Amino acid sequence: QKEVEQNSGPLSVPEGAIASLNCTYSDRGSQSFFWYRQYSGKSPELIMSIYSNGDKEDGRFTAQLNKASQYVSLLIRDSQPSDSATYLCAVNDAGNNRKLIWGLGTSLAVNP
């Protein structure tokens, strides 16, 4: 059973701090990794995609990938109350590249 695991949280950080969200995956052949943000009652919104080991930065967001450790993370710098949401990690199924395997999400609360 291929799995993506995330700490369910809630992760609580003060406004302006760095929020660190983590995700591990079981499928060693996975090549594509995605972070989505989901506000309560809304659909997931793509934040970042990452395909190579290392860091990828986009504004206040940085995705980090370590394929050897089967670990992907998302850092949010200068966290804002509007960042409060559930963050979903998704990883491609190596046996079927067109399919994504999803984590259950980490709830983030940014406190003013």
Added chain:
Amino acid sequence: DAGVTQSPTHLIKTRGQQVTLRCSPKSGHDTVSWYQQALGQGPQFIFQYYEEEERQRGNFPDRFSGHQFPNYSSELNVNALLLGDSALYLCASSTSGGVADTQYFGPGTRLTVL
């Protein structure tokens, strides 16, 4: 550039009824995936359509069926509704090229089964 659209936004049905949900993919996308998301859970993959055929399927019963039209839009049909089918139904579109194409979600359809 229109994003992924879904209709209806909300739906209330009773047990045993049938429901049809609709999805139009983002412009330039040819692949549609359907997900079910219960409260507090991650999206659960139902199936994916490409070239008007169901290409892969998650662990859902045959009561869940779908269709893709020549214009790439798609329908999700659920027969003999159960209370447990109450959920947010998400449609995501992507392109057929590349590896694990990025999926873009529509706003979802909230289905309530009474």
